[in-house]
Amino acid sequence: MHDQVASLQAAGVPATFLASTLDSDELRQRMRDIARGAYKLVYVAPERLTHGGFRGLLSRIEVPLVAVDEAHCISEWGHDFRPEYMQIGEFIRSLPGETMVLACTATATPIVRDEVLAKLHLGAKTPQIVRGFARPNLRLRAVEAGRPADRRAAVDELLRQTLGRPGSDSGAAIVYAPTRKITEQEAARLHKLGWKCQAYHAGLRGELRETVQKAFSAGALEVVVATNAFGMGIDRADVRAVIHWGPPGSIEAYYQEVGRAGRDGEPAWGLMIYSSQDLxxxxxxxxxxxxxxxxDPEVVEHKWGMFLELIRWAESGTCRHDAILRYFGDEAELLEGCGHCDVCEALGDGQESEFDDEQTTLIVRKALSGVARIHWTYGLTAAVKLLVGADDPRLQRGGLDRTTTFGVLSEFPEHWVKKLLHRCVAAGWVEFSPGDRPLAVLSETGRAVMKAERPARIVLPSTDLPERRARSRERKPSTDGTELDAAAQALFEHLRAHRLEVSKVEEVPPYVVASDRTLREVALLRPKSLHELQQAHGIGPTKAQRYGEGLLDVVREFG
Incomplete structure (x- = not known):
């Protein structure tokens, strides 16, 4: 707030902010100045709304506009929910006279936008301006690396590629690490290699965190290794790389963090490292x-679903940028292939899909049958061993080496089958049991796919085997099965409006009614019955009974 107000004042706009860092005399003086109309803009944190004096002040003056920044924080189902944001809607209602409301965010999916509308008491017809998600100057990559040594090698390689050598004054990089321990270890390692590098996490003293942030913003540091506590207010233009040592919790969190690279419009790189242990x-x-x-079990399941969407993105065979734009509902900015993410580069030689739909279905059903054999007994690794026909004592003790499933995917290497099962997890067909020793579990949806009761819509991993490659001279765009044509996109928007109205009537978050992925699949499938509706992701018998007829009515009315 301090930086934004300083910029406005430098531009001649009378503005101020109220914060707990101000002493009581200064705070009272600013309140008096607000009362007499000395400012055009006042910045406050949502916590300020709990102060009776502040709310009393605003009840006596005209407030023509309330602007909510980081509006995704209102959503309980978003990636960065903050309880204090929940009171903004009631606060707006309490203001006298007509008040315009502007809610801004850089990372809100359609379902989060719908919940923001509901919590701010705004109607389904409220204009939603969606643009600016596309960052085509970012070169996005996702690589699988399980061992710490492999992760360190990936970090070093990208730093060399983007910054050259330490001290070359070629910009900066941010490395996001999942724990404070890894943050400090990696910062010490990079510092030893010669980089001007420091660690940043919430466990450091406030003065040290501020020193690191100011040094990075001023250009005194080349690399900061940080937890996700680092980033708010960072606006350094020459960040050439953002590296994730491990996957964050969602696509929203990832895109917000990787978006701190390349703000000068020049090429910049985003690298996310992940492994099977992350699930x-x-x-x-x-x-x-x-x-x-x-x-809350519902919150756990939703956040798990958000994480799986990120893994689906990492494992998918479609353009990184287009997949993110579709996720955020920004169909207008689709690039039809950015040309420089790792997937587009891999497809640059004209490689087509190695598997047709029939082959994909058969392979997936075989893989799920392997999970069904070890259901609630072993972890995912045992399923891999079973499918490739590996010599494993666990399988022998359980007699699994004598089943018809043993070696059913033996024509594929073990690492490929492991990737396939990861994609089955991301698709929601395979789950993990709770506890410190997670067991592989076949979900109800997975069982339906295995029995051919549901389609196996998935992109299989590349085998990288020359004899399996099909080539053509003309590059063909890859797909993740969620693209909507103009008619389907229009139906999706009608379904969203219906979801918002239902959520208001029942006083539940929009996600409880249906997820964005569910509505997209309904728009693609156009079901005519409750049975057909249950072919869509996330629609089981209970949800079909509760919300199915309403969704079908929207489909029928749309024609």
Whole structure:
């Protein structure tokens, strides 16, 4: 707030901010100045709305506009929910006279935007201006690397590519690490290699955090290794790379963090490193007690779903940028292939899909049958061993080496089958049991896919085997099965409006009614019955009974 107000004042706009960092005399003086109309803009944190004196002041003056920045924080189902944002809607209602409301965010999916409308008491027809998600100057990459040594090598390689050598004055990089321990270890390692580098996390003293942030903004540091506590207010233009040591919790969190690179419009790189261990680890983290209380199961499942969407993105065979734009509902800016993410570069030689729909379905059903064999008994690695027909004592003890499933995917290498099962997890067909020793579990949806009761819409991993490659001279865009044509996109918007109205009537978050992915699949499938509706992701018998007829009515009315 301090920086924004300083910029406005330098431009001749009378503005101020109220914050707990001000002493009581200064705070009272600014309140008096607000009362006499000395300012055009006043910046406050949402916590300020709990102060009776501030709310009393605003009840006596004209407030023609309330602007809510970082509006995604209003959504309980978003990636960065903050309880203090929940009171903004009631505060706006309490203001006298007519008040215009502007809500801004850089990372809101359609479902989060709908919840923002609901919490601010705005109607479904409220104009939503969606643009600016596309960042085509970012070169996005996702690589699988399980061992710490491999992750360090990936970090070093990208730093060399983007910044050259330490001290070359070629810009800066941010490395996001999942824990404070890794943050400090990696910062020490990079410093030893010669980089001007420091660590940043919430466990450091406030003065040290401020020193690191100011040094980075001023250009005195080349690299900061940080947890996600680092970033708010960072606006350094020459950040050439943002590296994620491990995956964050969602596509929203990822895109917000990687978006700190390349703000000068010049090419910049985003690298996300992930591995098979990230899936059960994330699940355990979501299930940990918070202040001695077990987390809300619905919130756990939703956040798990958000994480799986990120893994689907990492594992997918479609342009990185286009997949993100579709996720945020920004169809207008689709690039039809950015040409410089790792997927587009891999497709640059004209490689077509290696598998047709029939082959994909058969391979997926075989893979799921392997999980069904070890259901609630072993972890995912055992399923891989079973499918490739590996010599494994666990399988032998359980007699699984004598089943018809043993070696059913033996024509593929073990690492490929492991990737395939990761994609099955991301698709929601395979799940993990809770606890420190997560077991692989076939979900109800996965069982339906295995039995051919539901389609296996998935992009299989590339085999990189020359004999399986099909080539053509003309590049063909890859797909993740979620593209909407103009008619389907229009139906999706009608379904969104219906979801918002239902959520208001039932006083539940829009996600409880249906996710964006569900509505997209309904728009593609155009079901005519409750049975057909249940072919869409996330629609089981209970949800079909509760919300199905309403969704079908929208489809029928749309024609």
């Amino acid at each position: 059960p680890l994330r699940r355990r983290l979501l299930e940990y007690d918070i202040d001695g209380r077990a987390p």
